Amino acid sequence: MRASWTWGAGVDSNAAMKTSLYALAALTAISIPHIALADDHLDAAATALTSDTIAYDFVEGITTEVGPRQAGTEAEKRGRDWAVAWLKANGFANVADEPFEMPTWVPGKNPSAEIVSPFPQPFVIAPLGNSVSTEPEGITAEVVEFGNVAELRAAPDGSLAGKIAYISHSMTPTQDGSQYGFAGPARWVGAGIAAGKGAVATVIKSVGTDYHRNPHTGGTSFRGVEATPAGALSLPDAANLERMFDRANGQPITMKLVLTPRDLGVTTSGNVVGEIVGRDPALPPVLLACHLDSWWNGTGAFDDGAGCGIVAAAAKHASRDGQPLRTIRVLFAGAEEVGLFGSIEYSKAHLDEPIAVALESDFGADRIWRFESNFRDTNPDLHAKIAASIARFGVADSSIVATGGADINIARDQKTAIIDLQQDGTRYFDLHHTPDDTLDKIDPVQLRQNVAVWTEVARILANEPGAIKP
Amino acid sequence: MRASWTWGAGVDSNAAMKTSLYALAALTAISIPHIALADDHLDAAATALTSDTIAYDFVEGITTEVGPRQAGTEAEKRGRDWAVAWLKANGFANVADEPFEMPTWVPGKNPSAEIVSPFPQPFVIAPLGNSVSTEPEGITAEVVEFGNVAELRAAPDGSLAGKIAYISHSMTPTQDGSQYGFAGPARWVGAGIAAGKGAVATVIKSVGTDYHRNPHTGGTSFRGVEATPAGALSLPDAANLERMFDRANGQPITMKLVLTPRDLGVTTSGNVVGEIVGRDPALPPVLLACHLDSWWNGTGAFDDGAGCGIVAAAAKHASRDGQPLRTIRVLFAGAEEVGLFGSIEYSKAHLDEPIAVALESDFGADRIWRFESNFRDTNPDLHAKIAASIARFGVADSSIVATGGADINIARDQKTAIIDLQQDGTRYFDLHHTPDDTLDKIDPVQLRQNVAVWTEVARILANEPGAIKP
Incomplete structure (x- = not known):
């Protein structure tokens, strides 16, 4: 043989x-x-x-x-x-x-992220580990886009008050997985940085390389700041959100976010x-x-x-x-x-x-x-x-x-x-x-x-x- | 040029x-x-x-x-x-x-299909068009598997009383789409046939060829019988359910199904x-x-x-x-x-x-x-x-x-x-x-x-x- x-x-x-x-x-x-x-x-x-x-x-x-x-x-x-x-x-x-x-x-059930205006439609989202919940009626706020964590860090203190931060980093497949080090910080620390600048919630593009309506969760850290709701959009939803920014002619993009995690x-x-x-x-x-x-x-x-x-x-x-x-x-x-x-x-x-x-x-x-x-x-x-x-x-x-x-x-x-x-x-x-x-x-x-x-x-x-x- | x-x-x-x-x-x-x-x-x-x-x-x-x-x-x-x-x-x-x-x-929100026993875990499901809703507390019943619509048709009248019918047909990709004619009936008429034999609900393997947790919906018909709740599992969930039948040593597989469609x-x-x-x-x-x-x-x-x-x-x-x-x-x-x-x-x-x-x-x-x-x-x-x-x-x-x-x-x-x-x-x-x-x-x-x-x-x-x- x-x-x-x-x-x-x-x-x-x-x-x-x-x-x-x-x-x-x-x-x-x-x-x-x-x-x-x-x-x-x-x-x-x-x-x-x-x-x-x-x-x-x-x-x-x-x-x-x-x-x-x-x-x-x-x-x-x-x-x-x-x-x-x-x-x-x-x-x-x-x-x-x-x-x-x-x-x-634990993550809770039935998370939702819905664009309220100007282009109403539902998105698919998953809570990130350590996210807190929104109230049952959700958070409705303007979304502000940052291309990556460095851009988010550069935002003035307090400038995100009342806003939902969105991080639109991109990630490519790598054989050795090294892009996780490049794209991962959006998930690992993005929500904490945004919270420190006043954001009421953070939504990230999934740290992933697929094109399916399946968001990538994972832990996030709020070291030194009060935790906020935080979630990841699937890649197709993130791409859709980014097209909305391109097509909104400066109108604000408003999202309603409902997340229900809790600590046991x-x-x-x-x-x-x-x-x-x-x-x-x-x-x-x-x-x-x-x-x-x-x-x-x-x-x-x-x-x-x-x-x-x-x-x-x-x-x-x-x-x-x-x-x-x-x-x-x-x-x-x-x-x-x-x-x-x-x-x-x-x-x-x-x-x-x-x-x-x-x-x-x-x-x-x-x-x-x-x-x-x-x-x-x-x-x-x-x-x-x-x-x-x-x-x-x-x-x-x-x-x-x-x-x-x-x-x-x-x-x-x-x-x-x-x-x-x-x-x-x-x-x-x-x-x-x-x-x-x-x-x-x-x-x-x-x-x-x-x-x-x-x-x-x-x-x-x-x-x-x-x-x-x- | x-x-x-x-x-x-x-x-x-x-x-x-x-x-x-x-x-x-x-x-x-x-x-x-x-x-x-x-x-x-x-x-x-x-x-x-x-x-x-x-x-x-x-x-x-x-x-x-x-x-x-x-x-x-x-x-x-x-x-x-x-x-x-x-x-x-x-x-x-x-x-x-x-x-x-x-x-x-309209489909309603937050459909769920959960295996209650012997292997508790949640599945991903979508309601089929014309499905009715379950009560809010859902339907919990034994699942009975049929390999295809012909097997389902052969089941004796009344034999599905109190049961959830599951159809596990398979579909392969075809350039001309002709497998839709082969596999489609599971969705088009399966739920109606099962309802006619007493089933309290029908769950089908999605009529699809992908391997993602995204169920395929589509219309189903209850011609001549009272409509029941009906949904499609994603392909990975359907495969998991079929493995459960293989591994349950004859124990009944019990599913809790919550679907919330309604007619406007x-x-x-x-x-x-x-x-x-x-x-x-x-x-x-x-x-x-x-x-x-x-x-x-x-x-x-x-x-x-x-x-x-x-x-x-x-x-x-x-x-x-x-x-x-x-x-x-x-x-x-x-x-x-x-x-x-x-x-x-x-x-x-x-x-x-x-x-x-x-x-x-x-x-x-x-x-x-x-x-x-x-x-x-x-x-x-x-x-x-x-x-x-x-x-x-x-x-x-x-x-x-x-x-x-x-x-x-x-x-x-x-x-x-x-x-x-x-x-x-x-x-x-x-x-x-x-x-x-x-x-x-x-x-x-x-x-x-x-x-x-x-x-x-x-x-x-x-x-x-x-x-x-x-």
Whole structure:
């Protein structure tokens, strides 16, 4: 038997086929390596590439049987219960739900943003995390447009009194996701800046790259100012609003905004953990992380059900050929979206238990294209060994120093080894934080490539006798 | 100067570029003819191909300044007022809004469909036209799945008492739109059949080909039975529901459905008309039709703002080189979506005023690929002349007999000449009757190809001295 990795092969459904073709189109000019292995035996990673079902089973299961998992709510709790049962059913040891307390925000229902004049029509909006509610009758006010956060910052103090600020930044797809750093501030800090200048509410163009009527939510921060209502328009609605400015001949654009978020006070979230126990429990474990919570509007497939499926599947496959030397621990963090509470709590609770190395999967389910570590200089042999072992899956080595994802605060706090297995983010911001984050967006072929790469990396790390980051 | 028609050239924005690339991908293996013309002069159609702005201006204007135009509502009235003003501003004569009365249904707000057990989570749903409302507390009932309308018809009488029927037909994209005939009955008659067997409500998989959380609405019929609540799930939600059946091990799937449509009774709609007056007003005119109303959930860009923009632009361009022999009349029909009221009323009002030929544009804004008439046998020279004149735009001749679109009842009632300029429908049912029917989905390059073809056809017809269909 021979495992060859070709895009679009083995796709399971019409939806996935469409997704796969879409991904293929997005990834033009990628040359796909064939995997040369002995015909009579595929190693664990190659087996994962051709036939893994564990990751898909996880993400199909949690999106179907649980659905959205807003942090701190009963839905997240159902997600944790589901994950605990799944880990046990899949042979993980020491499975636990480690609870912690957190302040919980919920979005409310039926948000609306309606242009009142001069061109009355309804827009589609989603509240941003930490937005407060409007009164039930809503806020009706003139909208003032800013091209980006810098323009908003330049507005005179008090100049937005009684106004709704609108930020019309633009974002383009990038393979490495770097445009999130460019466009993200409109969401992260825009509403707080506008509130500081007197705005009664802020509306942003979604931080996203799709063209569907599905707004992108996400957290916003009101550091030092009183929170106001804040929401994101879908990209088509934002474009429509901008055309209204062009066509209004200076008439004011008036919007009626109704948002109904509320704070539930302190509730319980939790981190779910499980282990493939190693032969030498005295050696620090390998930590594979993801997060289990999602925003309320999608089903948390790309963000981050897939990540949890990938790390769990890799932990299983990496021990296929025998118990690994080190324990492989999976961490399904809670309450990531709303402020990394799970990651912070996990580090607090386990700071004095050294880990060997940590990795996180939280950027969708499209293929891994680049490998980064923070021990390339200090442990060049191990870095090179990993790079060489995953080159067959089309993953390039990199000299970029890995800094790790949101859920592995513990690795940064312990200053230990970190690996980043960078996923292709070209279509990530089409789906991120939207209602469209659903199972059909996952391309099973690319998902299996993720599992294969993680399997290989986890297998090498879990069988490494020496310190990973000397 | 030389006009060459290449896909993707001249695209105006990121959104349109993405759309254009999407269209390009959907239209693989199409060979694009170059247009050979004298370098020093482009005829009216070729000019339209390279530089028409009229059609885009129309659809941008009405989607931005009016937005959704649900039949019989004040929004449709604003749409008619806008169109009347636009036609006058663009030099049309005899512009009028011809009112008629109709029964008006409105969708209400905040529909919801929530799985109560065994896997609680919210779904995205839209009411179908003619659905009645649930009580405010909703209907909570077991969902029973049928694979298609035939399976539903086979269910024993009374067997759905107290149940919600769910129809899980599937639909694939087709260039000629023919899958609408295959999948459409689930929406057109499914709810009525289910109601006849005792169902308390019907939920269908959207009749659509996309994978976004945007349900496809559209009319349903309860002929002979008392209407029930009826709605369409988005495709991802429908897929999720079907996975629930697979995973529930026979446990009942219970859904809570809240729909709030209502009938407004009889209100006023209208047909907007305008003319490019011909040199011989005694000759029957050429009728170019589209519809102005839209469903409430999108902005009526593809369906059918584009169609009205195309026919209006063509009427203008066709008279660029001099007053045509015959009058070209444009008909922007009202209330098409909810039952072709405008088309029926127009025929009733004008049945004794012969028209020469009628054409309708109501299948989006993607390229025209095929020409059909109902006078190929009776007026072969004219048919051949038209076919030859639009071949340069990549439009193929066909022996299929044109039957005309929804808005030209008058042509069928008068048994006169009809032409169908078939548009590429490959992505039409990604957008049809959804919130996603917005301006950014229109590819300006393909829109201009439509205008060019219509210009050429309208020019030939309007200057034809003899009977079009002898």
